Amino acid sequence: AQSVTQPDIHITVSEGASLELRCNYSYGATPYLFWYVQSPGQGLQLLLKYFSGDTLVQGIKGFEAEFKRSQSSFNLRKPSVHWSDAAEYFCAVGAGGAQKLVFGQGTRLTINP
């Protein structure tokens, strides 16, 4: 069965600092991987996705993620965070765009001024 682990429940970084949010997945075949962001009171916005090909994928708002099959990881990175990046971040795995998504627990990101 598919599963996703986000080891960090809460991360605090200073504005302008770099960010890495960890995600490990378990899936028997080639996974489809996603990062979504949820601001307070809002829905889930797609940041980026990995289906195949280049293992480094670029997303919106300056985010990128790297798929590492050997480590079953899909970590999200941003070189310099902004106060507006404070939100909850969810990693998800799916068997394909039409299949259900399995989400991780989420990582809450706090930005210090």
Place this chain on the structure above:
Amino acid sequence: EPEVTQTPSHQVTQMGQEVILRCVPISNHLYFYWYRQILGQKVEFLVSFYNNEISEKSEIFDDQFSVERPDGSNFTLKIRSTKLEDSAMYFCASAGGAGNQPQHFGDGTRLSIL
């Protein structure tokens, strides 16, 4: 950019009452989903819907739940007799097709059962 819209944004209902959550998926999408997020927990899959029938459902989606696409635009989730533990944020999502098509989510309906 096209959006998935959900109504109402917040629904308060007495335990045992029926509730219908409404969603308007992106217009040319073919696959529809409901997820829920209990406060402080992860987002959980409830059901997927394609070609006017359920394609997959989770163990959460018991006989108290049903989904319907009553016309060409709406997609609804009905809970027949609500329980306290149904209190959660419910998200609707839609996808354009199979394969390389990500799911797009609405802003959710917060359901509070009293």
